[in-house]
Amino acid sequence: MEGQRVKKDSDKGSSRLAVIGAVVAGLMVATLGASYLGLCAWVDGSGVVLPNVSVLGTDVSGLTVEQAEQTLRLSSKQPALTGSVELRCGDYVGQMDSSCFQVDMAACAQEAMDLGRSNFLTNGAQYIRHALGLSQDLPLGGVSLTEKGDQELDHHIQSAFQGEQQGYTVDLEAATLTMTKGQTSWSVDRETAEAAVTEAFLQANGGQGRAELEAEAQPPQDPDFDSIHRAVYTEPKDAQLDPKTFEVSDHQVGVDFDVNALKQAYSKAAEGETFSIPLTITQPKVTQEDLEANLFKDLLGKGATTVTGTGNRVYNVELSAKSCNGIILLPGEEFSYNNATGSRDAANGYKMSTGYIGGVTADSMGGGVCQTSSTIYYAVLHTNLEVVERRAHMFDTGYVTPGMDATVYYGSTDFRFKNSTDYPIKIVCEMTNQNGVRRLLAQIWGTNPEGIYAEPKSTVYDVVRPTTQYKADESIPRGTTQVDTKQNAYTGRSASTVRYIYDRDGNLLESQQMGGSVYRMRPRTVLYNPADGDPSTWVNGEPPAAGSETTEPPSVNTQPGPGEPIIPVPTPDPEPTPAPTPAPEPEPDPAPTPEPDPAPTPETDPTPSQDVPLE
Numbered sequence: 094m095e096g097q098r099v100k101k102d103s104d105k106g107s108s109r110l111a112v113i114g115a116v117v118a119g120l121m122v123a124t125l126g127a128s129y130l131g132l133c134a135w136v137d138g139s140g141v142v143l144p145n146v147s148v149l150g151t152d153v154s155g156l157t158v159e160q161a162e163q164t165l166r167l168s169s170k171q172p173a174l175t176g177s178v179e180l181r182c183g184d185y186v187g188q189m190d191s192s193c194f195q196v197d198m199a200a201c202a203q204e205a206m207d208l209g210r211s212n213f214l215t216n217g218a219q220y221i222r223h224a225l226g227l228s229q230d231l232p233l234g235g236v237s238l239t240e241k242g243d244q245e246l247d248h249h250i251q252s253a254f255q256g257e258q259q260g261y262t263v264d265l266e267a268a269t270l271t272m273t274k275g276q277t278s279w280s281v282d283r284e285t286a287e288a289a290v291t292e293a294f295l296q297a298n299g300g301q302g303r304a305e306l307e308a309e310a311q312p313p314q315d316p317d318f319d320s321i322h323r324a325v326y327t328e329p330k331d332a333q334l335d336p337k338t339f340e341v342s343d344h345q346v347g348v349d350f351d352v353n354a355l356k357q358a359y360s361k362a363a364e365g366e367t368f369s370i371p372l373t374i375t376q377p378k379v380t381q382e383d384l385e386a387n388l389f390k391d392l393l394g395k396g397a398t399t400v401t402g403t404g405n406r407v408y409n410v411e412l413s414a415k416s417c418n419g420i421i422l423l424p425g426e427e428f429s430y431n432n433a434t435g436s437r438d439a440a441n442g443y444k445m446s447t448g449y450i451g452g453v454t455a456d457s458m459g460g461g462v463c464q465t466s467s468t469i470y471y472a473v474l475h476t477n478l479e480v481v482e483r484r485a486h487m488f489d490t491g492y493v494t495p496g497m498d499a500t501v502y503y504g505s506t507d508f509r510f511k512n513s514t515d516y517p518i519k520i521v522c523e524m525t526n527q528n529g530v531r532r533l534l535a536q537i538w539g540t541n542p543e544g545i546y547a548e549p550k551s552t553v554y555d556v557v558r559p560t561t562q563y564k565a566d567e568s569i570p571r572g573t574t575q576v577d578t579k580q581n582a583y584t585g586r587s588a589s590t591v592r593y594i595y596d597r598d599g600n601l602l603e604s605q606q607m608g609g610s611v612y613r614m615r616p617r618t619v620l621y622n623p624a625d626g627d628p629s630t631w632v633n634g635e636p637p638a639a640g641s642e643t644t645e646p647p648s649v650n651t652q653p654g655p656g657e658p659i660i661p662v663p664t665p666d667p668e669p670t671p672a673p674t675p676a677p678e679p680e681p682d683p684a685p686t687p688e689p690d691p692a693p694t695p696e697t698d699p700t701p702s703q704d705v706p707l708e
Contacts, residue, residue: 544597
């Protein structure tokens with residue numbers, strides 16, 4: 094009988110031991126591998142130089158880059174550099190000796206730091222080798238330029254392109270703009286040039302190095318013609334008078350040129366060519382010398398009115414005149430009567446006098462100031478100045494020609510005119526008193542090189558005589574009547590004013606319509622006692638009482654303007670009141686009288702509100 098061989102248990106034990114050994118070996122390999130990778134990672138991130146590393150004989154082991162650089166700078170083992178570099182750029186040749194170069198300690202320190210770190214998986218092995226005794230002394234790792242070397246390199250670059258010009262130039266001479274077109278130039282990048290010469294010096298290793306500098310062509314820069322025009326253009330400016338300091342500023346000559354003409358001339362010119370175009374020179378209308386010599390030398394226009402009324406009214410007229418006196422207007426500036434005088438109230442020194450409220454004469458603050466505005470307007474009508482705002486009174490003033498007055502009310506109605514000349518003008522207002530006759534004078538002074546003057550003329554039409562109305566008043570004795578001397582009668586009329594402008598020889602240049610003025614009629618008011626019955630039933634217009642007569646005290650001013658006082662006889666004001674002069678006193682230069690234009694339909698101003706007093 095054949096038998097079978099049975100494997101012993103000892104064979105099974107050997108197999109188990111082999112497996113265990115293999116597992117243990119694998120674990121050891123894995124552990125060692127992990128440890129090595131950890132070492133590689135530590136070396137890569139440690140930030141210090143490997144052990145046993147020196148640079149030019151100076152130990153920098155275990156130092157950071159910054160520490161290594163500082164150590165190398167302080168070391169006495171720095172080598173003495175020798176050699177030179179020949180610098181070439183086209184046909185230009187230059188030399189830089191060893192004094193232009195120095196050891197680049199930063200580059201050497203960085204080279205020491207990079208040693209052993211070229212590959213992550215070899216970092217650990219390099220560290221182990223250096224830790225077990227491997228040492229390395231690194232040679233010169235780089236050079237840089239000294240301060241002298243920087244200057245030398247800049248000198249060589251500039252010398253290589255001496256005389257070359259890239260940009261355009263612009264010059265102004267007299268009435269000519271001269272331009273030189275730019276040229277194609279060559280340039281070298283400064284950073285690239287420095288790298289080339291330091292590398293050539295390093296590679297020469299104490300001998301003669303050579304650096305070829307490559308130049309790049311730079312085409313001429315195209316001009317920004319609009320920017321050139323903005324830089325050259327100058328607006329002509331007249332000399333000006335400072336109304337506060339009375340100093341005359343310098344004038345400014347205008348300069349301009351044709352941008353398209355400059356573009357065309359530039360496109361036709363060759364590189365480096367110089368060409369010119371004419372400038373447009375504009376002289377100012379008024380130079381500094383002209384203004385200083387002619388300032389306020391001509392009387393442009395004047396007006397005068399007689400001032401009557403109560404002491405308060407005369408005071409208000411004089412106060413408002415002082416507010417306007419001496420005002421200077423530069424060319425283009427406006428005069429505002431309300432701005433000049435301010436609010437006509439007690440705070441500004443004005444007093445109560447008579448004015449109109451809804452067409453009725455009543456006490457109001459600042460009564461009389463309209464005579465000043467009207468007198469100034471009358472003077473302006475004798476000039477060629479532009480009138481901006483003017484409004485007629487409700488009733489004819491009597492102290493200026495109808496159509497030549499100017500009412501004002503602070504906050505709503507103003508009198509304004511503009512200095513439309515090329516020179517400053519000055520307003521002069523003053524009150525005179527000769528033998529008890531007070532006169533308000535207004536003058537406009539300026540400069541009138543052309544000799545132009547003006548003559549205003551008003552045409553009056555639609556005259557409406559005052560009607561008579563009766564008003565009951567128990568204070569009137571029976572059988573008598575009295576005329577209301579406070580609410581004086583006014584004749585209604587319309588006026589159209591034309592201003593005629595002449596040259597110095599009396600030739601008519603222009604006729605200007607200054608607008609129409611409509612003045613209301615106010616009835617003559619007769620007061621009677623209501624006990625005398627209805628006046629319409631009276632025989633011959635007389636009350637029934639025996640011996641009664643209509644008494645009408647004389648009025649010294651039957652047509653005062655808004656703000657004008659009513660002067661009864663006798664007057665309650667203790668100051669004597671001189672007789673008024675109702676007509677204006679024009680003082681124009683003699684001039685031929687033109688044929689007046691047909692009277693136009695007047696421009697009726699809006700009727701003032703019933704609760705607005707006119708001053």
